[in-house]
Amino acid sequence: MVESTAFLTDIGRVRSNNEDNGAILTSTNGTLAFVADGMGGHSAGDVASAIALRIMKKKWDDLSQPMTAIEAETFLQQTFVEMNEAIYTHAKENKECDGMGTTAVAAFCTDEFIAVAHVGDSRLYVLTDQGLKQQTMDHSLVAELLKNGQLSPEEAEDHPRKNVVLRALGTEVDVKVETDTIAADPIKLLMICSDGLSDKVKDNELAIELQREDELSQVAKSLVARANDRGGEDNITVALVRFTEELQ
Numbered sequence: 143m144v145e146s147t148a149f150l151t152d153i154g155r156v157r158s159n160n161e162d163n164g165a166i167l168t169s170t171n172g173t174l175a176f177v178a179d180g181m182g183g184h185s186a187g188d189v190a191s192a193i194a195l196r197i198m199k200k201k202w203d204d205l206s207q208p209m210t211a212i213e214a215e216t217f218l219q220q221t222f223v224e225m226n227e228a229i230y231t232h233a234k235e236n237k238e239c240d241g242m243g244t245t246a247v248a249a250f251c252t253d254e255f256i257a258v259a260h261v262g263d264s265r266l267y268v269l270t271d272q273g274l275k276q277q278t279m280d281h282s283l284v285a286e287l288l289k290n291g292q293l294s295p296e297e298a299e300d301h302p303r304k305n306v307v308l309r310a311l312g313t314e315v316d317v318k319v320e321t322d323t324i325a326a327d328p329i330k331l332l333m334i335c336s337d338g339l340s341d342k343v344k345d346n347e348l349a350i351e352l353q354r355e356d357e358l359s360q361v362a363k364s365l366v367a368r369a370n371d372r373g374g375e376d377n378i379t380v381a382l383v384r385f386t387e388e389l390q
Contacts, residue, residue: 143385144168144172144173144251144383144384144385144386145384145386146357146358146384147166147173147175147358147381147382147383147384148166148357148358148359148361148362148380148381148382149164149165149175149380149382150359150362150365150366150380151163151164151377152338152366152369152370152374152377152378152379153377154338154369154370154374154375154376155370155373155374156373156375156376157376157377159188160188160377161179161180161181161187161188161190161191162177162178162180162188162191162338162377162378162379163177163180163188163195163244163379164176164177164178164195164334164379164381165195165198165199165381166381167198167199167202169202169205170208171202171207171208171252172208172214172250172251172252173252173383174198174202174248174249174250174251175248175249175251175332175334175381175382175383176195176198176246176247176248176249176334176381177246177247177264177335177379177380177381178190178191178194178195178244178245178246178247178264178311179191179244179245179246179262179263179264179336179337179338179377180192180242180244181242181243181244181245181307181310182233182241182242182243186233186238186239186240186241187242187244189239189242190229190232190239190242190243190244190311191244191246193228193229193232193244194225194229194244194246194311197221197224197225197228198221198225198248201217201221201224205217209250209252211257212323214250214252214255214323215250215322215323217250217257218250218257218258218319218321219259219321221259222248222259222261222311222317222319223317225246225311225312226261226311226312226314226316226317228312229242229243229244230312230313230314230315233312241313242312242313243310243312243313244310244311244312245261245262245264245307245310245311245336245337246260246261246262246311247259247260247261247265247266247278247334248260248334249332249383251326251332251383251385252326253326254326254327255324255325256268256324256325256329256332257321257322257323258277258278258321258322258323258324259319259320259321260281260320261281261309261310261311261319261320262281262307262309262310262311263280263281263307263337264334264335264336265277265278265280265335266333266334267332267333267334267335267345267348267352268324268329268331268332269330269331269332269333269349269352270328270329270330271328271330272328273349274345274348276345277322277324278320279320280307281307281308281309281320326385329385330385330387331383331384331385332382332383332385333348333352333380333383334380334381335365335378335379335380335381336376336377336378336379336380337376338374338375338377338378338379339365339366339378339379339380341376342368342369342372342373342374342378343368343372347368348365351364351365351368352382358382358384361382362380362382365378365380366378
């Protein structure tokens with residue numbers, strides 16, 4: 143079961159505003175971690191991510207009873223589609239927001255399962271006794287080139303088009319949402335983050351931070367500090383969920 147959570151967002155060291163949004167929501171239905179990384183420049187990126195968060199909060203608050211894994215996945219899928227429609231419509235009705243969009247990743251955590259949905263290159267990682275694993279695959283140009291064998295992991299790390307996202311909420315009429323469900327049992331800790339963190343801190347460093355036994359708020363601060371120490375060119379957002387280990 144969920145033991146503790148932490149959420150932190152930071153403007154970074156270069157940007158004039160924070161286009162990231164997110165939250166950790168709790169109820170009798172479980173715990174929901176959510177991060178959205180807006181894009182579109184000026185004020186449009188934060189508008190897109192704020193719309194996504196507003197809709198996620200409303201849909202979560204409207205849940206009236208516990209869900210099965212399939213129902214939770216469907217809930218996330220439908221909520222992401224609703225976010226897409228709302229952001230797309232807002233952009234069409236407000237010229238200054240034309241072309242805006244947002245990445246989004248959500249984890250619906252219960253004692254038995256974790257339902258996941260994502261669009262874009264914000265990521266979900268899980269920590270188990272076997273180590274840290276990136277659970278989502280980026281919807282990005284570099285991820286596609288890597289998957290097709292056209293780039294090596296080393297080349298992908300510093301590729302000049304690393305931040306080209308192939309899928310986002312609000313940029314098209316329709317969106318393909320990636321969903322999955324994983325068993326909660328082996329997971330010690332779950333992390334969702336924007337690329338402001340994952341672009342700056344390597345997986346082995348993330349694993350070291352996430353294995354610390356400090357309070358999660360301190361772990362979140364340390365992760366953000368690492369990204370800022372390496373330039374902090376982007377907004378940085380992280381959501382952490384720690385699970386208790388079942389007594390045998």
